[in-house]
Amino acid sequence: MIAVGDRVPSGTLRWKDGEGGVHAQDITERCAGRTVVLFGLPGAFTPTCDGAHLPGFIRVADDLRGAGVDEIICLSVNDVHVMKLWGEQSGAEDAGIAMLADGDGSLARAMGLAWSNADVGFHDRSRRYAMLLVDGVVKVMHLDELGVCAVSTGEAMLEDVKSAL
Template sequence: MLKIGDQVPAGTLQEFVEVEGGGCALGPNPVDVTAALAGKTVALFALPGAFTPTCSAQHVPGYIAQAEALKAAGVDEIWCVSVNDVFVMGAWGRDLAAAGKVRMLADGSADFTKATGLTLDLTARGMGLRSKRYSMLLVNGQVKTLNIEAGGKFEVSDASTMLAQAAAR
């Protein structure tokens, strides 16, 4: 399992882009994790699924609300990663007005999530393999903080905790 001091595993996530720019075409675009993290400080948070109650009501909205404060604390980008397809992540980002604040990144086949060792098996609940709820502060792809939630909890991966960690760095 990923731990503080590790480099985030290489891989490709997908992002649905609605406004062309920055070298990204409209529609789904691959995001090379290693290249996208190079030279940046990124607050990455992951969650079990798009449009789920805690994720939609608290987790993502918290990061959207704290986006400017996180950037003021030295965070270049905020990433939301979930084991959903890119179209679902794009629709969820539109629904939550995340554009320009939080990048909604799809890990459709859970390859990135498996590589981190932070999987959550929700097969019994009809959701298959998902991601645990967690957050981490990454500097040039290296894990500086890692906040993994206990099952069914939302206590340490929130935006306020991440803001305090980014500000203390």
């Protein structure tokens, strides 16, 4: 499992722009030379992700950027269309949060953060986490226990970003 001091593994992130175009970029390229907060969650529009996890990052987005973060990325094992719609409807897009898709879950697996819950149709989804990456290296890692959103919140990440940068 990825941990503080590790370099984020290669993995393709995808997103849909406002004109309907789909783009792809390796996370290692996107993070190179930059300070990035990356948070992952089980699924767009799911109760805890939509009601607690994403809203916390929306609330502190400006403060994270003010503390030195270049980009805030929300990553989920969903498709680009779902992530684009969720970003629009949640206010994440307006807050400047990049809503990116790990469509096949390959990045979640490469980081050791994949899990499944067949009872609700989740197969190789992402665990709930938040991390601070500086030039692609994990400086802060918050990993929640399954089924809760407690340590990977936007507010908790903001406090650690202030200390780390």
